[in-house]
Amino acid sequence: VSAPHPARLGFRDVGEQPGVARVVDVRLPAGDLPPWDLDSKLTVVGGAVDRVDAVAKVTGRARYAFDAAPPGLVHAAILRSPHPRARLVRLDLSAAQKLPGVVAAVALKQAGNRIRFAGDELAAVAATTLDQARDAIEQIAVEYEVETHQTDWLQAEGAPQLDAEGQVLDAWPAGGEAIDQALAGAAQQRTATYRCEVQTHSSLESHGVVAWLKADGELEVWASTQGTFGVRSGLARTLGIPEPRVRVHAEYVGGGFGSKLQPGAEAVAAALLSRECGKPVKLMLDRREEHVATGNRPPAVIQIRAGLDAGGRLCAWDYRSFGGPGHTGRGGGTTMPQHYVAQLPRDRRRVQQVDLPSDTDPARAMRAPGRPQGFFATELMLDELALAAGIDPLELRLRNDPHEVRQAEWRHGAARFGWAERRNRAPGEPRDGDPRVLHGAGLSSAFWGQMGGPGNRVLCRIHRDGSVETRNGAQDIGTGMKTVMAMLTAEELQIPVARVRASMGDTQDPPGPASGGSTTTPSLSPTVRLAAARARQKLFELVAADLGTAAADLTLRDGRITTPDGNGVTFADACKRIGAEPIEAIAERERNYDGFQDFVCGCQFAEVAIDVATGLVRVTRMLAVQDCGVVIAPKLAESQVLGAMIQGISYALHEQRIVDHRSGRMVNADFQFYKISGPADMPAMEVVMVPVFNGKNNVGAGGLGEAPATAPAAAIANAVFNAIGTPVRHLPITPDKVLRALSRRNGG
C-alpha cells in the first residue's frame, strides 16, 4: 500500500447552494491511481459526447439477440401451462414432432413435476418458421392433475386483515413498547396503510436467445441479457459443457430493468433444442409470455405508524411491509428511505417484512427493487404528518434528512421548481381559479447505496494507427456503458472519443459484472481508466529511449507526449512505433477507496393537474436533482434520470397486472390493457445533475439505474395529495381511486 494520497473531495456549488469540499487522505492499493477530485482538470469527462452506438441504433443496424440470424436458423416456441397449480401427469410430444417444418421438440417438465403458475414452461418446439413452431406446440398432448390454486396473495395464510379502506386491522407485533410510548407523547402521530400493485418489467426486447450448439461441441449464444457471464455459466452447467466452450454475445440489449439477470428457461430450452437439431435455434418470448413468465415488481401492503415531536422531527417510526412475491415466497420486500429515521434511537424505529406466497409468477429484481414502494409509503406518510402539523413538506425533509449533499439538492431543487409558488396552500381547493381542475405539487427524496467493486478486468489496446480499443465482456443494456468506457479511455489517453472503440457484450472479452443494482458503471469505470493508464505506460516505454528520458518522466496531454525539458512526440507519431501487434494492457483492481461518501442521492419534484369530474391525473411538470458521483457523460446521465422519472409516472398512474383469480391468469398481458406511459402522458421535465467527487475509486463514478427510480411515484402521490387534500394510498392512482378519495373528502 502506497502512502495516503490527499484528495480534495466533495461537490461544487449547486446553483445558489454552496458546495462542500474536504481533503481526504485516500489510501491507494498498490498499482491503482489516485481518484479524480475537485482539482482535476478533466477535458473529456463531463463533456457533451454523443452515445457511441447511437448511429447503429437509429439506423436499425444494431443487432440485438432478437435480430441474430446465423445460417440455418430455426424458430422455437414454448408450451406453457394454462393452470396456475397442477401436477403434470403426461406430456406427449409425438404429434407435434410429425408436423411440417418441425425439427426438434423437448420436454421442459417431466410427468410428476409440479406446475407453479399459469405460464409455467412445459415443452418447447423448433421449426422452420415461428408459425410452424406455434402450430406444433398446440399439438402437444398434456394431461394435468389440476389442484386448487390461490393467486390472490392477500388471501394467503398470514396475510393482514384489511378494512374497507384498505387499512391493516391486525395489531402491531410485540416489541414496540418504546415506539408506543414515543407516539403517546408525540405532537403529531398517525397510522396508515399504503398499497402497491404488480408492475411487470415490460422490456421492449423480450427475453430470449439464439442458441447454437455446433458439431464441434461449442455453444454460441446471442442473448438478451443483463449478465453475459451468468448466461455462460448457467448454460454451461445445465448442458454439461465446459465454460470456455460457451460464448455469449449481447452487443445490444433491448432493456432489462432487473428481469434479465438469469439465463431463464427460454435460454435453456433453446440450447436443448439446438442440441437436438444441430441448428441455431431462436427462442424469443412474445409479449404475453413476457408479462406472465419473466418476473415483476411484486405487490406490497405497507403499514406505518409514526410521530413528530413539537420541533417537527420524527420521534418514532414503525414500518411493516407485506409482500406478494409469487410462488417462491421470497423477494417481496420493500425498502424505505432509511435516511429519515437512521438518527432515531434503535428502539424507536422498527422495520419488518413478511412475504406471502401465492400461485403466481415469481418476482424478480426490478429497478431499485423494493424502493419505489417503500419510498411511496414513507414520503406520503411524511406529507400526511406535515399537513397535520402545519409544516411545509420541504421544511419537514430539511429537518429530518441529515445528508449534506441532499440538503443542497433539496434547497436548489425547491428554488428551481418554484416550490413555494407551485405548492397548493389550500389542499383540495382550486389553486388557479378553475374549480374543475385541482393542482398540487409534491416531492420525494431519491437514494441508492451501492458503489460497485472489483472482480472485473478490462483490456485496452493501442494500435499503430493511433486508434484505441477498450473491451469488457459485460453488457451495455442501454445505460451508455460503452460511451462511458470510450470517454474514460479518451480522457486518460488525451485523444478524441472518436479514436476509441468500446466493445461490450462478448464473453471472449475480459469478465465484467451483471448489470444489476447500479453497479456496472462504478465497478468497471476505474478498471477502464487503469487499463488505459497501463497501455499509456507501455507506449511511454516504447518512446522513452528515443526521447532520451525515462518512461516515468513522460506526460501525455492534448495528444502530445512530453519530456520534462519540453521535448516530445505526438501521440499519433508515438503509435507508429507500435508493431503489427497492438499494445495490450489488462487491468484489474483490488478494492474501492474510503472516499467522501458512499451514497447516490437526489430529490424530485412533481406537479399534477387533476380533473375532478373524471378523476384523471396528469403530471404536468417534474424536476429531478440527482448526483451519481463523477458525472462522466452528462447527456446520457440525464437521459437515464429522465427515463427513471417516466417509468415512475407510469408506475404511479398506470401500471397494474390484473389477475382473474378464478382462472389464476393475467388478463391484461399485452400493451393495450397493461398501460405504460406513452408520448401523450409526458410532462415538461428537467434534470439537474450534481457531480460529486466521491473518491470511492480512481474515477469516483456512481451508478444511476436505481437512485432516480426511487422517487417519482412518491413525489407524484404527494402532489396528488396536495391537489385534492386527501391521500390516495394505493398505486396506481387511477381515476376510480381519485374519485373515491374526492367523494370521501366531500363526505360521500
Next chain:
Amino acid sequence: MTDAPSPTSFSRRSFLKGASLAAVAGVVADRASPAPGTRPGGTTYGPGSHELELVVNGEKRKVAVEPRTTLLDALRDRLDLTGTKKICDRGSCGGCTVLLDGQPVNSCLLLAFDAEGAAITTVEGLERNGELHPVQRAFVDCDALQCGFCTPGMVVAAAACLQRHGRPSLEQIRADLAGNICRCGTYGRVFEAVQRAAAGGGR
C-alpha cells in the same frame, strides 16, 4: 379516417381509431384489390408458402411467405431487415412502424400479401447516400434513445410526422407519436429531436 390524406391510403392514427383489422383489410383491399388470401383471378393461396414481390426501400425483393405471414415477419425473417422491431406484435407499441406508400403503418398488423405493390420504407431505407436522415441525426444529437429497441419505430414515425407537418408543433408530435411506446423513457428527448430535425429543414 379524418386525417387520411386521400381516400385510397390510410394513416396509422386513423388506423388506430378504426381499431379493427377488418377496417385495415378493407382499406388495403381498396388499394390493392384482392381480398385476403386471394390474388387477381380468384386464386386461393395457402397453406404453404408462395412467392410474392415486395418493393422495399426502392428495391424489388422476392419473398416466399405463407398467406398468414405478417409484413413484419417477412421483413425480419425473410429479408433480414431486422431494424424493424417486433415488440407487442398486436399494434399497441409502434415498434414495427414502416412507411407504406409514405404512410406510417404497424407492419405487424398487415399481411405481407397485402403489402404487395406498395412502396415499403423501413428504417434501413431512411439514409440517403450514406447520410443520416435529419430525424436520425437529431436523435443522435439529442440522445433520444437508450436501449434503442423502440428507436427504429420512433424514427420512422417521426420521419412521417415531419413529412406530414413540415414544422410540427409539440402537440402534433405527441399526437403523431402517440402509438409508439418506449420503456426506457426517451419521449421528451424524442420530442426535442423531432423539433430539432424540423428546424433544420427536414427532408
